[in-house]
Amino acid sequence: MPLTAWVNGHFVPLEQAVVHIEDRGFQFADGVYEVIACFSGAFLDLDAHLSRLQRSCDAVAIRLPRPMGEIEQLIAEVYARNPFPHAMIYIQITRGISPRSHHPAExxxxxxxxxxRELPEPGQEKIEKGAYAITLRDMRWQRCDIKSIALLASVLGELEAARAGADECFWLDEHGHMLEGCASNCLAVIDGVLVTHPLDHHILDGMSRRMTLRLAVSHGIAIEQRPWQLNEPGLSECMMCSTTDAIMPVCRVDEQIIGSGHPGPVATSLRQWMLEEFEQLRTGATQQP
Incomplete structure (x- = not known):
């Protein structure tokens, strides 16, 4: 079954999906995006994703090209026209086509x-042994709360991680605080408390991050949103969360072994609880008439 994309008013075969050379997304990375997981036709946190898409557009003064309700219908149609039972749906909005100038024509x-795309799943070895991450000094722009398509810094971070044989690259601020990964949020267990950087312009309000904190609270795990460092006394676990990895224990960062060097009990439990919610979505979707 050939893959299908929606491009500016038309469903087209993916290999024929093109935009104009003077689209500002191509020229300036002048756009925003969302990635939504879909399990057997059930979309994970769809309303929250669309709300964040609206906030990103508002933050960079890009007008939604269609009403949000119509975009939601198009998302469902794109899923239905592609062959993946479990999928990642990418929505990308750019400012549009304009002669190349910093100030767009009106x-x-x-x-x-x-x-x-098919929703990828991490390999069993990574799940059993935990992930390995490196750190780099943050070199991204200062509005990481906007889900911008300007991801060159994250590309470079992922390239550095790949060269090191690592699974992820975490960004550090000028004080050595852990911010987030190139494609994930990061958390730690410190003195039994689940700790993650607070929401500000330096991190994205990740949907998996939201779910992780919600699951922790519902299962009686204390949480704290504050700047934190890898060398803090009492740090016993580190983990990352994302659409593709769910919650993934991180057992080594740079040359530092985290805790026992094996996936810890908090990350393992949170991962299981999140996967159970995913399975409920799958089951609920397949049982619908």
């Missing part, structure tokens, strides 16, 4: 692209 029609 009026301009935003570009909307929606695609689907």
């Amino acid at each position: 009026p301009i029609e935003p570009t909307l692209v929606i695609t689907a």
Whole structure:
């Protein structure tokens, strides 16, 4: 079954999906995006993703090209037209096509692209042994709360991680505080408390992060949102969370072995609880008439 994309008003075969050379997403990375997991037709946190998409557009003054309700319908249609039972739906909105200039010509029609890919799952070895991450001094722009398509710094971070044989790269601020990964949020267990950086302009309000904190509270795990460092006394676990990895224990960061060097009980439990919620979505979707 060929893959299908939505591009500016049309469903087209993926290999024919193109945008104009002067689209500002291509010229300036002038756009925003969302990635939504779908399990057997059930979308994970769809309303929250669409709300964040609206906030990102508002933050960079890009007009939604279609009403949000219509975008939601298009997301469902793109999923239905592609062959993946469990999928990642990408929504990308750019400011549109305009002669190359920092100041865009007016009026301009935003570009909307929606695609689907198979939802990847981490390998069993990574789950059993935990992930390995490196750290780099943060070199990204100062509005990481906006889900911008300007991801060159994250690409470079992932390349450094790959060269080191690592699974992820975490960004550190000028004081050595852990911020987030190139494609994940990060958390730690310190003196039995689940700790993660507070929401500000330096990290994204990740949906998996939200779910992780919600699951922790519902199971009686204390949480604290504050700046934290890897060398803090009492740090026994580290983990990352994302759409593709759910919650993944991180057992080594740079040359530091975290805790026992094996996945810890808090990360392991949180991962299991999150996967159980994913399974409920799958089951609920397949049982619908």
